[in-house]
Amino acid sequence: MKRRGAEIINIGNAMSRFVVMKSIDDMSVVAHGNDLRKVLKRANRAGVSLPVVLFPHDPKKRYIY
Amino acid sequence: MPGFQYSFIRFTGEHRAYTRLPLLIQNPATKLSAIVLGLVDTGADATLFPATLAVRLGHKLKGKEVKTAVTGGIEQHPVVAYRHMFEVSLLTPDRRKIVWHDRMEIDCLESDPPLLLGVDDFLCHFKLTIDYPFKTMRLSW
Numbered sequence: 001m002k003r004r005g006a007e008i009i010n011i012g013n014a015m016s017r018f019v020v021m022k023s024i025d026d027m028s029v030v031a032h033g034n035d036l037r038k039v040l041k042r043a044n045r046a047g048v049s050l051p052v053v054l055f056p057h058d059p060k061k062r063y064i065y
Numbered sequence: 066m067p068g069f070q071y072s073f074i075r076f077t078g079e080h081r082a083y084t085r086l087p088l089l090i091q092n093p094a095t096k097l098s099a100i101v102l103g104l105v106d107t108g109a110d111a112t113l114f115p116a117t118l119a120v121r122l123g124h125k126l127k128g129k130e131v132k133t134a135v136t137g138g139i140e141q142h143p144v145v146a147y148r149h150m151f152e153v154s155l156l157t158p159d160r161r162k163i164v165w166h167d168r169m170e171i172d173c174l175e176s177d178p179p180l181l182l183g184v185d186d187f188l189c190h191f192k193l194t195i196d197y198p199f200k201t202m203r204l205s206w
Contacts, residue, residue, distance in 0.1 A: 004199040006073040006082030015078045017177070024100060024160045036117035036177050052100040053118065055179035056076045057083065 011056060021052040067165075068192075068205025071158050074102060082200050086182065087156040090114075093168060094150075095123030100160070101180050105193070105202065109183035111136070112171050116147065118180070119173040124149045126173065134172055146172035153187065155204070165190070165206060 011019050014032035020043040021027045031042035036053075043051050057063060073082035084105040091098040099118060113136070116126050125131070132148040148170045155165040169186045182188060194203045 006075045006200040008075050011076045036115055040121045050098055054102055057079050059080050
């Protein structure tokens with residue numbers, strides 16, 4: 001049977017340009033913000049060795065690539 | 066012919082789901098890696114990475130040997146891109162196994178855009194079927 005529907009990833013209220021999750025097994029937010037360098041540094045300090053980086057879209061914007 | 070079906074992914078707070086694919090990207094020189102959910106952009110000629118991510122993976126963004134290219138989006142503004150080598154691996158929909166892998170030179174932009182998967186270097190390797198009503202896409206190769 002065909003699977004339908006989108007997968008929803010819970011990033012809480014972290015509506016930032018960049019969100020880093022702990023790992024693939026533990027998708028909890030460890031750092032978020034609008035400066036990727038700072039966000040990755042914070043995630044690194046939190047002990048994340050293989051960061052999972054998400055790029056959420058701002059719901060107020062319409063994106064045209 | 067191997068193939069996998071991926072659901073669109075919506076992050077909480079977004080009002081719709083997007084065509085995102087799970088990838089493991091690695092700098093072959095430093096072996097530093099990150100998992101990203103790249104946006105499938107069938108209208109983009111080339112894949113784009115945020116420069117900060119390239120730096121985080123150990124690339125020298127504006128190093129001596131680094132090739133540059135001029136790229137432009139729909140706004141038609143020319144932007145300088147720095148080309149770096151990455152190992153790009155496509156993960157299974159549950160993100161536990163690597164199912165496809167290639168080494169490629171990718172343009173990195175200082176404006177830190179979201180990671181866009183373009184045609185010439187990534188999507189050209191796949192047969193891609195997007196089912197918008199069912200919010201799924203199928204990649205086979």
